[in-house]
Amino acid sequence: xxxxxxxxxxxxxxxxxxxxxxxxxxxxxxxxxxxxxxxxxxxxxxxxxxxxxxxxxxxxxxxxxxxxxxxxxxxxxxxxxxxxxxxxxxxxxxxxxxxxxxxxxxxxxxxxxxxxxxxxxxxxxxxxxxxxxxxxxxxxxxxxxxxxxxxxxxxxxxxxxxxxxxxxxxxxxxxxxxxxxxxxxxxxxxxxxxxxxxxxxxxxxxxxxxxxxxxxxxxxxxxxxxxxxxxxxxxxxxxxxxxxxxxxxxxxxxxxxxxxxxxxxxxxxxxxxxxxxxxxxxxxxxxxxxxxxxxxxxxxxxxxxxxxxxxxxxxxxxxxxxx
Numbered sequence: 001x002x003x004x005x006x007x008x009x010x011x012x013x014x015x016x017x018x019x020x021x022x023x024x025x026x027x028x029x030x031x032x033x034x035x036x037x038x039x040x041x042x043x044x045x046x047x048x049x050x051x052x053x054x055x056x057x058x059x060x061x062x063x064x065x066x067x068x069x070x071x072x073x074x075x076x077x078x079x080x081x082x083x084x085x086x087x088x089x090x091x092x093x094x095x096x097x098x099x100x101x102x103x104x105x106x107x108x109x110x111x112x113x114x115x116x117x118x119x120x121x122x123x124x125x126x127x128x129x130x131x132x133x134x135x136x137x138x139x140x141x142x143x144x145x146x147x148x149x150x151x152x153x154x155x156x157x158x159x160x161x162x163x164x165x166x167x168x169x170x171x172x173x174x175x176x177x178x179x180x181x182x183x184x185x186x187x188x189x190x191x192x193x194x195x196x197x198x199x200x201x202x203x204x205x206x207x208x209x210x211x212x213x214x215x216x217x218x219x220x221x222x223x224x225x226x227x228x229x230x231x232x233x234x235x236x237x238x239x240x241x242x243x244x245x246x247x248x249x250x251x252x253x254x255x256x257x258x259x260x261x262x263x264x265x266x267x268x269x270x271x272x273x274x275x276x277x278x279x280x281x282x283x284x285x286x287x288x289x290x291x292x293x294x295x296x297x298x299x300x301x302x303x304x305x306x307x308x309x310x311x312x313x314x315x316x317x318x319x320x321x322x323x
Contacts, residue, residue, distance in 0.1 A: 041161035042133050045154050050297060051273065051312035052152045053111055058292055059309060060114035062282050064094035074147055075100060077177045085142035088169055090131050090162070091149030095119035098126075107141075109134065131162045139171040150321075151180045151313050154271075159314070181315045183270055195310065197271035270317060273310035280305045 044053075056063065074097060081087065083103040092098065092108030093115055099106060109129035110116050119126040129135045131149055144166045153159045166176045185191060278289060278298075289307050292298035298309045 041155075041157045042130070044130070045158075047154050047312055048152065051310055054292070054297060055276065055309045055311050056112040057114050058289055058298070059276055059278050060094075060112060060118065062278050063276070064115065064118050067094050067096055070096065070100060071147070071179070074145065074177065074179070077145070077175075078104070081143055081175070086140070088134070088136060088141040088144040090129075090134060090144060090146045090166060091152075092116075092119060092124075092126060093147075095122055095124040095126060097145065097147065098122075098124040107136075132158050132165060134165045134169050136169040138168050140169050141174060142171060143175045143177075144170050145176070146178045148179055148181065150178060151315060152311070154312060154314060178321065180321055181313055183315045183317045194272040194274050194313075196269045197273065197312075268317075270315050272313045272315060274313050276309045276311055277301065277304055277306035278309065280307065 078087065078097060078101045081101055081104050085101075085104045087101075087104050087106045089095075089097055089106060089108040092110050093112075095108055095118070097106070098108050098119065106125060108116075108119060108124055108126040110119075110126070111128065111130055113128050116126050116128050127135065131146065131153070146162070146166055150159055150162055153162055163178070166178070170176055289298065292309065293300065293307065298307050300306075301308050
């Protein structure tokens, strides 16, 4: 059904309605089509390409070595699922949650090929995929998780699309758990270590291909009281999380916002670069780090003996995830 042709060769395909090349929508058409928000949300902004995708590809082995502790809230959620449940992990990283419940089946995906390779080497069922375009059938899973992923999407349109994808791939009556970083930090000194996004990045961040707003969502959120006590020590003050149960068009949201109101940033700043320090002894064996230093994506910190990468974060304000 497919024929491989040399890139750049003249089109010889007789089926103009089926050929990928013939039906490809030019980037200019996508960015000028204000009504096609769903397609527009799938266009990855440059700031995510640079400061999320390329960074995690470069730091994958070191990042993985630091990611082994299971957050209690996530572990409790996965342990509560019925035997035989199929769990979809969107943005699985190094796969630390895959197999946590031995009675469930896990399928993970991540945009970073090096992280997916780590998962494969550990024997997990994984594939490379984008959170805003999950490669699963509608109603495929019994549950889905998105752990510390949504805050790496740089526009409201893309964040909403990622949530809609989680809704789509989980069957009626299924569950979705989402966690994100919060603006309200119990340890206010953390904000001093983050770099607020400056005007320098405004064009590639917002830009015509990255609309800040989407059309209204097709599902609703209904709050229910918090009943569990937050017990995650190292994650305390970092995450606002929600467990959603999907039944037709009504969503029940269990808000687990762990941050205090008095820690809100006075300037309402929510876009940050958060540094990742890759030690020299690890960076020396990484060709990606040498390239990153050469093109300005990373810089050296001789005092700390590390190559420093900036990761893009949209940190959520209280109630934003629920809305």
